[in-house]
Amino acid sequence: MLNFAAFRDMPLEHAPFDHLIVPNFICDTALADINESFPAIHHPGSFPISALKIDGAFKNCVDQLRGKEFEQAIAEKFSIDLSTRPNMLTIRGQCRAQDGKIHRDSGGKIITVLVYLNGHWDQSGGQLRLLRSENDIEDYTVTVPPVAGTLLAFRCSDNAWHGHKSYVGERRSMQLNWVRGRPYLWREALRHNLSAILKNFGGRNAASKK
DSSP: OBOHHHHHHSOOBOSSSSEEEETTOBOHHHHHHHHHTOOOOOSSSOEEGGGSOOOHHHHHHHHHHTSHHHHHHHHHHHTOOOTTOOEEEEEEEEEOTTTTOSBOOOTTEEEEEEEEOBOOOOOSTTOEEEESSSSOTTOEEEEEOOBTTOEEEEEOOTTOOEEOOOOOEEEEEEEEEEESOHHHHHHHHHHHHHHHHHHHHHHHHHHHTO
16 A cells, blocks of 8 residues: 555655655555545544544555554654654544644654645645744745645654645545654543544534534
């Protein structure tokens, strides 16, 4: 499912921070099956794998992303030892107007990997920008269209600012992070699971009032 050769051949870029972008990281032959089995997500925000029903080709893709071969490929690309670092994977399916504000990932994260699963994307909103500063969405070096199979990986650092213009609608992505330790992992898992429970409860409550 994953094009490791394309990943290894893509050089690491250093401006505005360490990153690489790999188009077609997910093989074309697998994309349709992965999207067919993409979990039903009706609310914005990030959902941990534990809060979703995953199976089929989508589960196989998740398993490969979290496997040792990909971990080693990331470790080699960023010259970092990840063998003792836990990882976490979250899924997004919907984007709201306030999403994408300029930010850098929290200090507990070491590496962020984003894999997109959308079809053709012709909107200016929702395209991630890697930024030179924390206060200007137009001050960017590269744009990452969230089209199917594209991978973005970057080192989490003090200057790793990124964001996108506002977009509302379906926007499918997987986010894989290697983190500094299990306490951080447990806190994030608790936070994401609680958020997922509240979103699902809110959705059921709204439906019952119709």
